[in-house]
Amino acid sequence: MSLIVNPTYNQLNESLGPYLATMRMAQDAREIAASLDNRITISSALDFAAKGLQPDPKDYPDHRLDRVKNYIEYITDVEVKSAVIKSYEESLEINNLYYDYNTVEDEPRRARVRIIMNILWDNRPHKKG
Numbered sequence: 001m002s003l004i005v006n007p008t009y010n011q012l013n014e015s016l017g018p019y020l021a022t023m024r025m026a027q028d029a030r031e032i033a034a035s036l037d038n039r040i041t042i043s044s045a046l047d048f049a050a051k052g053l054q055p056d057p058k059d060y061p062d063h064r065l066d067r068v069k070n071y072i073e074y075i076t077d078v079e080v081k082s083a084v085i086k087s088y089e090e091s092l093e094i095n096n097l098y099y100d101y102n103t104v105e106d107e108p109r110r111a112r113v114r115i116i117m118n119i120l121w122d123n124r125p126h127k128k129g
Helices: 007-016 018-035 042-051 064-071 078-094 107-122
Strands: none
Touching: 007 018, 018 042, 064 078, 078 107
């Protein structure tokens, strides 16, 4: 018994063979995950592709900022931490690295915000490319 209930893949499987149908399903799964900013795993997206369904974005809230807050929880400087969170929120919104220093006035602490942001932005889980 097949777990695939999507008629498109069943037709591809019958006409072109299992390899092309599997490649098509994997491509669709990657597109489904990307449409949700990779808030679901590829294996979860594969389940949706096999069933021919689209996941509801409301069922998968955006936890990208929560992950960043976990990374910076040990920073004791509240102003630096606030600036990093604000910078990350702005960067996500414009999909480009952005620094917002908030109330951080001195250059060494601003440099700390830039360094932390560069590390977080370069290692973000939703990074494209």
